[in-house]
Amino acid sequence: MAQLPTVSDVARLAGVSRQTVSNVLNSPAIVLPDTRGRVEAAIDELGYRPHASARRLRTRTSSTIGIRLDPETNGISGTVLDRYLHALTEKAAERGLRMMLFTARDHHDEVDQFRALRDGADVDAVILTATSFRDDRIDWLVEHDMPFVTFGRPWGSDFNDPTVPWVDVDGFAGTGQATRHLLGRGHRRIGYLGWPDDWGIGKERRDGWATAMAEAGVAGDELADLSWRTDDGVPNARQIIERLLVDEADVEALVCVSDSLALGAMMAVREAGHPHFPVIGFDNSAVARAVGLSSVDQRLDQVAAASLQILFGDGSRVVPVDEADAATRHSLIEPRLVVRRSSHLAPVEEEAGSTRTGDHNRKE
Numbered sequence: 001m002a003q004l005p006t007v008s009d010v011a012r013l014a015g016v017s018r019q020t021v022s023n024v025l026n027s028p029a030i031v032l033p034d035t036r037g038r039v040e041a042a043i044d045e046l047g048y049r050p051h052a053s054a055r056r057l058r059t060r061t062s063s064t065i066g067i068r069l070d071p072e073t074n075g076i077s078g079t080v081l082d083r084y085l086h087a088l089t090e091k092a093a094e095r096g097l098r099m100m101l102f103t104a105r106d107h108h109d110e111v112d113q114f115r116a117l118r119d120g121a122d123v124d125a126v127i128l129t130a131t132s133f134r135d136d137r138i139d140w141l142v143e144h145d146m147p148f149v150t151f152g153r154p155w156g157s158d159f160n161d162p163t164v165p166w167v168d169v170d171g172f173a174g175t176g177q178a179t180r181h182l183l184g185r186g187h188r189r190i191g192y193l194g195w196p197d198d199w200g201i202g203k204e205r206r207d208g209w210a211t212a213m214a215e216a217g218v219a220g221d222e223l224a225d226l227s228w229r230t231d232d233g234v235p236n237a238r239q240i241i242e243r244l245l246v247d248e249a250d251v252e253a254l255v256c257v258s259d260s261l262a263l264g265a266m267m268a269v270r271e272a273g274h275p276h277f278p279v280i281g282f283d284n285s286a287v288a289r290a291v292g293l294s295s296v297d298q299r300l301d302q303v304a305a306a307s308l309q310i311l312f313g314d315g316s317r318v319v320p321v322d323e324a325d326a327a328t329r330h331s332l333i334e335p336r337l338v339v340r341r342s343s344h345l346a347p348v349e350e351e352a353g354s355t356r357t358g359d360h361n362r363k364e
Contacts, residue, residue: 005046014042063316065092066123068110069101070130080283080298081129084151087304088127095308095316107132111140118146124318125311131155131166133199138164147318149310151303155200162326167306167333171201171282174296174335175208175255178280181294181337182253183216187278190218191226191244191251193237193261205257205282226251230261237264245272253278253343259285259295266293266342278343294343296335306331 011018016039023031024039031039042048067088070081089099100123104110114137117123124147128137131152141148142163150166153159159166175192182190192209195202206227213223228244230236237260244251245268254269254277256262262281269277281288284297310329313319321329 005048007048009046010039010042010048013046014038062122062124063096064098064100064123065311066100066102066114066117066126068104068113068129079285080300081151084129084300084303087300088307091301091304091308095312097308097312097316107135107137110137114141114144114146118144125149127151127307145321147311147321149307151307152201159330160326162324162329163321165310165329167303167310167331169298169303169333169335171205171335172208172211174282174298174337175205175257176212177335177337178255178282178294178296179209179212181339182255182278182280182343183212185278185343187253188216188218189226189251190253190255191228191249192255192257193240193265194227194229194257195232196229202257209255232258232260234260234264234267237261238268241265241268242272245269245274254280256281259283259288259293262293262295262342263287263291266291280337280343284338288338288340292341294340295338297338298335299333302333306333 007018007021011021014021014035016035020031020035021039024036024043028036065088067085069085085099085101092099100117102113102117104113114126117126126141126146126148128135128141128148128150129152131138131150131154134156135150135154138148138150138154138157148165150164151168153166153168154161154164157164179190190209190213192206194206197203210223210227213219213226218226228240230240237256241254241264254262254265256265256279259281262279266279269279279293281293281295284295287293288295310331311318313324313328
């Protein structure tokens with residue numbers, strides 16, 4: 001079996017010392033450009049790869065990012081985190097970084113995992129998902145100077161705090177796009193089916209719908225009569241929409257906080273004999289694509305890229321908080337509405353044309 005190339009082999013081919021090769025690998029900025037170019041050319045020619053374990057012991061870095069594998073999913077839309085993790089793994093590999101998955105029973109157990117990962121130098125940073133109101137995990141990470149970024153804003157905290165880096169999707173813009181799409185198709189009494197929570201993600205998405213409706217002249221009591229709340233899940237949405245149909249509620253279309261609720265609503269109106277009643281969801285899940293449900297796509301590729309950019313800048317080493325520009329510590333991704341037949345009045349065979357709702361909308 002052929003012996004793998006070593007640092008000495010690279011140094012000999014480039015005509016430099018072993019220390020210079022080490023500097024190119026670990027602190028390239030301190031090496032003259034011409035010298036760095038010779039070393040990098042030798043590395044490429046020999047196919048040299050640093051020994052990961054030895055490098056971790058030497059530098060106390062691992063080129064690894066930790067993230068909790070959360071077993072809890074919320075209905076159909078719960079696959080969002082799975083898709084984010086997939087995109088994150090791909091983007092990390094492009095930078096020569098790896099993902100480490102771990103499990104935890106709850107937030108307290110997750111903090112214990114952070115402590116173990118930090119003490120063993122197993123990861124350079126961690127990514128938090130499923131952020132909650134006044135999240136105690138964030139407090140621990142800030143207090144112990146452990147590099148991190150959250151997917152989801154730190155609800156209940158200062159969104160502008162540079163010590164709490166976050167990436168999130170603009171739910172306000174997403175439901176606003178969905179509502180304006182339906183308004184543009186001539187609907188006026190557009191209902192909203194949301195979650196019981198009156199803060200965070202659920203509130204932001206409802207506010208996007210309410211603002212778009214107010215711009216169209218629908219406000220006050222009339223707006224309140226068009227909004228309903230329930231726990232996430234297909235059966236819950238079906239129950240509410242079936243009741244509304246029995247009560248003959250004057251609603252012409254529906255925007256939903258999630259694909260789970262949207263699917264339940266779509267099933268209820270179809271079964272009641274209203275095949276062209278427009279319904280729009282949020283998350284652009286695989287189920288939405290399969291059944292032709294219009295939905296707001298979170299652009300998880302952009303979320304993943306922004307997560308890594310905040311942590312590592314343009315390289316593969318964590319950017320210390322005191323060296324980072326505060327303006328680069330937060331990223332709010334604008335989603336896009338994907339229009340399918342669930343929000344189209346025209347027959348399916350006539351849906352091949354472009355939408356009339358602007359560049360943010362994509363037709364599938």
